[in-house]
Amino acid sequence: MANIAKRQTRGEVATAEPVRTVTYSPRVDVLETADELVLYADLPGVRPEDLDLRFENSELTIHAKVAPRGPEGEFVLREYGIGDFYRTFTISEDIDADKISAELKQGVLVLHLPKREKAKPKRITVKAE
Amino acid sequence: MPRTRWEPFAELWREMENFRREMDRLFERWGFESFGWPELGLGYPAVNIWEDESNVYAEAELPGMNLEDLEIYVTGRNQLTIKGERKAPQVEKGTWLRQERPFGAFHRIITLPVDVDADKVEARLQHGVLTITMPKCAECRPKKIPVRAE
Numbered sequence: 001m002a003n004i005a006k007r008q009t010r011g012e013v014a015t016a017e018p019v020r021t022v023t024y025s026p027r028v029d030v031l032e033t034a035d036e037l038v039l040y041a042d043l044p045g046v047r048p049e050d051l052d053l054r055f056e057n058s059e060l061t062i063h064a065k066v067a068p069r070g071p072e073g074e075f076v077l078r079e080y081g082i083g084d085f086y087r088t089f090t091i092s093e094d095i096d097a098d099k100i101s102a103e104l105k106q107g108v109l110v111l112h113l114p115k116r117e118k119a120k121p122k123r124i125t126v127k128a129e
Numbered sequence: 130m131p132r133t134r135w136e137p138f139a140e141l142w143r144e145m146e147n148f149r150r151e152m153d154r155l156f157e158r159w160g161f162e163s164f165g166w167p168e169l170g171l172g173y174p175a176v177n178i179w180e181d182e183s184n185v186y187a188e189a190e191l192p193g194m195n196l197e198d199l200e201i202y203v204t205g206r207n208q209l210t211i212k213g214e215r216k217a218p219q220v221e222k223g224t225w226l227r228q229e230r231p232f233g234a235f236h237r238i239i240t241l242p243v244d245v246d247a248d249k250v251e252a253r254l255q256h257g258v259l260t261i262t263m264p265k266c267a268e269c270r271p272k273k274i275p276v277r278a279e
Binding site: 027028029030031032033034037038040042043044045046047069070071073074075076077078079080105106107108 | 143146147175176177178179180181185186188190191192193194195218220222223224225226227228229230231239242254256257258
């Protein structure tokens with residue numbers, strides 16, 4: 001039974017046997033443009049007040065608390081587990097930490113990490129003689 | 130495990146159902162139905178199901194979606210369908226450094242453990258979590274047998 005439940009999670013957002021205290025790694029997309037990095041994270045069930053975002057020494061930490069949901073007793077079918085989300089990233093780009101902005105809508109976090117001026121690519125104008 | 134209701138075959142039935150569902154998911158994933166990207170196929174989203182005396186509940190994680198993007202209905206009294214499309218964010222420029230989030234159309238049919246009242250199904254989507262409440266049909270609810278003391 002436990003084995004079936006474990007395999008059925010199929011890595012949706014789950015990475016371990018669903019026990020209330022287990023922490024899951026959220027799935028993310030990261031987009032890089034000339035001006036910024038944009039990180040999209042799936043955080044289903046997370047409200048803005050439960051989300052803790054930190055950026056320190058070029059390390060970004062996402063930590064979200066998720067309240068237990070579901071029955072007090074048994075599930076008829078359990079394909080995924082519910083627990084807190086936690087993930088860290090090391091950002092090699094030079095980020096302007098004061099200008100980081102984030103929004104959380106319908107369980108999706110969109111985090112804008114603007115690059116510092118000097119990190120942006122400079123266009124070198126070539127003069128013709 | 131204490132069981133308050135007498136269900137001699139419930140455990141076995143559940144095991145068989147779970148096995149059947151797992152086989153379905155396996156073939157949906159690797160079989161004929163879901164070939165080609167970005168079709169998420171029949172195995173998405175993952176679903177949790179539980180019940181109490183009066184309702185069956187189904188829950189799925191669908192971050193970034195709206196109820197308008199979803200079609201939810203019950204047919205044949207116990208076939209729950211969840212249909213929709215999760216659209217990728219539209220970006221004009223830039224390079225994806227990481228793409229882990231699933232997008233595309235999906236269509237999932239789940240056999241419920243009991244018959245439900247299809248007209249009274251309610252769906253709620255909060256913070257990317259879909260919760261469907263399906264009242265059990267009147268004759269499927271457990272009946273209390275009154276015991277009289279002489």
